[in-house]
Amino acid sequence: MKLIQKIGILLFLVGIGTFTLIPFLGSYQLDKKTVLENTKDIHQEKMSEVLEPMYGEVYNSNFGFISAFKTNFNNYNDGLKEQSLWDQVIWDDYSFPLAKAALSSPVKENPWLFLMLSIGLAAIGGLLYNLPKHRDEPAGVKNNGVFHSAMKNRGWMGMITGAYLILFYIILYWFPAYIVNLVSMVDPVSMILSGNPASQWFLYGLIYTLAILVMGIRMFRKYRGNRYQQLRTASVMFFQTAFAFLIPEILVLFNQPYFDFKNIWPLDYDFFYDYQIDTFLSAGGVGMFMLIWGILLIIIGVPVFTYFFGKRWYCSWVCGCGGLAETVGDPYRQLSDKSLKAWKYERVIIHSVLVLAVVMTLLTIVNYFSGFSLLGNVTNQLHSFYGFAIGSAFAGVVGTGFYPFMGNRVWCRFGCPLAAYLGLVQRFKSRxxxxxxxxxxxxxxxxxxxxxxxxxxxxxxxxxxxxxxxxxxxxxxxxxxxxxxxxxxxxxxxxxxxxxxxxxxxxxxxxxxx
Missing domain, CATH: 3.30.70.20 (Alpha-Beta Plaits)
Structure with a gap:
């Protein structure tokens, strides 16, 4: 059994190493046709002129290509901004689609091979390591040596893991052009499920789902003999795989809106954004069902289910964030701060996020139905701030990247507005x-x-x-x-x-x- 686990660790490290090296493979070459095919109609002519100095040049790294792109693109926009020609500034960021289209690499030519050598090996290695665990021990939760572990108690392995996760999330959210090789690698999977090439979010969703499945096996081994824990683990594995990953992609395949039926406002903070409502209304009966379903979950589903079962029905059985925390984050659960000071901060921060989400949503709804823009551009600024600070930095970078530093429920404790909403119901009106x-x-x-x-x-x-x-x-x-x-x-x-x-x-x- 020890040998199998060692092989598992080796395969996992090889997979992670390959995954880390893949973004640096290949070269980039841009031409006018590529620019025209990957920019909006209103920007095609201007973008083809702006990027003309790059035509015919071969860039042997993503750093060189993106640097040249930003130099030309920013010079054009900066000149317009100096002249206050704001209506002519190109606000769209085309670095990702153009980098992906300009890429020429062995990964793009052999995506299945590299998918297996990276994510595939990491998943297989994780399974080989987890399956033999606790096999020769009597049933019962054991955390032997957890506070002496370099991985599980803020040791050097935990610090490296946390830094790696934080770096990955930063690149994923704000610099996706640097990982177009990784995105191209999962194109075939995306084409099978949705009929469309992959985005960085499809890559993330695939990794996220596999991580929950692999580490869910660990939970089954650790909590064998405890039916409640095993059912709970099976539940989050099912909801993440089916509702958060597969069903939304299949909906797109049938020309329906991408929709996660288990995601609830205000966790799904853009549910009432104008483009989202327009998408629902333009999708006919299916879109209207999605809109009504989402509203019913907010005003009826949450209070009723929380009354009968507490917030556990969602946070521990359905939610994808909770699913990742309970599986991937389980080795770090003992790091959660139990001090009274932490509790005071928690109550203030999480309810402040809820208030911000409510105010932003009310402004959005008023603007959508009133025919005029309430408070000028404040609503759009709130959208941008919330998306950056809460939806990306807090939920992603801190929420997951800080597992090895602050425990596995940082986002759930301090940032999730839906957890705050559920918690208020649970505290004052629940069985x-x-x-x-x-x-x-x-x-x-x-x-x-x-x-x-x-x-x-x-x-x-x-x-x-x-x-x-x-x-x-x-x-x-x-x-x-x-x-x-x-x-x-x-x-x-x-x-x-x-x-x-x-x-x-x-x-x-x-x-x-x-």
């Missing part, structure tokens, strides 16, 4: 709670250590006080790691849900209303 038996608690601290949401579960368990925190996602790991069966996830009547029981030992009663 869900985690009940505790203080008389059985031995204060081992396992529950607090492995709470990914930064809740000091032991504090409640010692006092026999129910846990009704708005941040709790009901993952159930605290109950899984408790050696005495003190903790139990329940959906019961609201009566007695928020209890104020005294300390089991002592004369003073300590209460926590939160």
């Amino acid at each position: 869900f709670r985690i009940t505790t038996n203080g008389g059985q608690c031995i204060s081992c601290g396992n529950c607090s250590t492995y709470c990914e949401m930064g809740i000091d579960v032991r504090w409640y368990a010692q006092r026999g006080q129910n846990i009704v925190r708005s941040s709790c996602v009901g993952c159930g790991v605290c109950s899984s790691v408790c050696p005495r069966g003190v903790l139990k996830l329940e959906n019961n009547s609201e009566e007695g849900r928020i209890n104020e029981l005294p300390i089991i030992i002592g004369n003073d009663s300590i209460k926590l209303n939160a």
Whole structure:
């Protein structure tokens, strides 16, 4: 078994190494035809003139090609800006489509081969490493040596992993022209599913889904014997694969709008943007169903399901962000800060993001139906700010890249506006709670250590006080790691849900209303 795991690690490292080297392969050559085919009609003539100095030149690296492109493109736009000719400035960024079209590389010629040598080997290596884990051990959650691990306790391996993830997200969101080789590599898969060439988001979706599937196998091995954890893992694997990845791509294949049926506003923050509404309305009956479905989830689905099951129905069973956190991020769950200071920051930041999302959406809806632009260009500026700061930097770069630094639920704890919405319902109007038996608690601290949401579960368990925190996602790991069966996830009547029981030992009663 150890040999199989070592082979798995080797294959994984080879796959990651190949994936990292692929962007540097090949050369780039631009001509007028390529420019005309990959720019909008209104920009074709001007772009062909602006980029004429690049025609016939061969660039042996993406850095050289993109540098030349930006020099010519920015010189043109800067000249117009100096003259205040804003209506003639080309605001679209064509670096990605032109770099992809101008690319000539072995990856583009043999995409399946390089896909197998990179993402394929990494996935196979991950499976070979995870499948034998815990095979010869009795069932039960074991985290032996987790605080002595260079990967799992902010050691050098964890730091390298975090830096790699952060760099990948930065390039993916803001510099995709540098990874056109990787995008070209997954073109055949995209063509099969949607009939269209791949974008950087298809590449990301494929990697995201495979990561959840591979690390989901690890969860099955780690939590074997725990039916709740295995069902929960199977659920997030299914929803990510089917609803977040396959169904939206297949919809495009049938000329329908790209739509993730499980994504809910305000996590899906652009749901009410004018272009999105126009897309739904122009898609006939299917588009209208998507629009109505999304609205019903917001105003009926979230309150009803959260009332009966707490926010766990979404955050721990359906959500893709939660799915990645629970599978890929599980080795880092013990790094979540349980301090009172962190909790105070959490409450302020996450609810501020929710308020910002609500204000932005209200302005967007008013502008769409009123026929005039409320507050001038403020709405568009809010869209840009929110997309950059929250949708990209927070949800992507920090939300995932910081797993090895701050635990696996950074985005869910501090940034997700849907988690804040669900949490408010759960806190004040829900049947869900985690009940505790203080008389059985031995204060081992396992529950607090492995709470990914930064809740000091032991504090409640010692006092026999129910846990009704708005941040709790009901993952159930605290109950899984408790050696005495003190903790139990329940959906019961609201009566007695928020209890104020005294300390089991002592004369003073300590209460926590939160």
